[in-house]
Amino acid sequence: MIEFEDIVNKAIHCPTEKDSIACMEFLTGLSEDIRWAGDNRRPNVKYLNRRYGRQTCYRVDVSKILRYGGLQYYQNQGYKIIELEDIIETEPEPESNEPIPPKEERFKLLSELL
Numbered sequence: 001m002i003e004f005e006d007i008v009n010k011a012i013h014c015p016t017e018k019d020s021i022a023c024m025e026f027l028t029g030l031s032e033d034i035r036w037a038g039d040n041r042r043p044n045v046k047y048l049n050r051r052y053g054r055q056t057c058y059r060v061d062v063s064k065i066l067r068y069g070g071l072q073y074y075q076n077q078g079y080k081i082i083e084l085e086d087i088i089e090t091e092p093e094p095e096s097n098e099p100i101p102p103k104e105e106r107f108k109l110l111s112e113l114l
Contacts, residue, residue, distance in 0.1 A: 002026075002030070002087050002088070003030075004030055004031055004060075004064075006087070007030075007060060007082065007087065008060060008061065008062055009059065009060075009061055009062065009079065010059065010079060010080045010081070010082050011057040011058070011059045011069070011071070011074035011079045011080070011081050011082065012057060012058045012059070012082050012083075012084055012087070013056075013057050013071055013081055013082065013083050013084060014056050014057065014058060014084050015054040015055075015056070016054070017048065017050060019084045019085075020048040020050055020056060020058075021045045021048065022084060022088060023043075023058055023084055023088075024043040024044055024045050024047075024048065025045065026084075026087070026088050027043040027058070027060065027066065028042060028043050028044070031064060033064045034060055034064045034065075034066055035064065035065060035066060036065075036066050036067075037065045037066060037067045043066055049068040051068070052068070052069065052070040052071070055070045055071040055072060056068060056070070056071075057069055057070065057071050057073075057074050057081070059074065059079065
């Protein structure tokens with residue numbers, strides 16, 4: 001089981017929005033004292049700070065302050081990078097190999113449902 005000490009001052013890389021949501025849920029369960037820097041809010045799934053898109057990382061310091069930044073920034077600053085999937089089990093992205101039906105066929109299916 002992951003403890004607070006295992007993630008403190010390490011950047012958790014969350015390339016997808018689903019990863020960010022899972023990370024916020026994980027951090028909420030890890031400690032009730034973790035708060036966002038600047039506004040003292042607890043981590044939650046409605047406030048993800050995904051400004052860096054696929055490069056988004058989150059870091060909690062020793063005083064349990066949560067920050068976010070870009071992967072390259074954390075690498076350049078010498079932080080250890082943790083992939084979210086290495087600390088919690090995440091659902092894999094669904095792979096869809098089904099072709100998208102033509103527009104006319106989709107419209108026909110939709111009109112049958114209505």
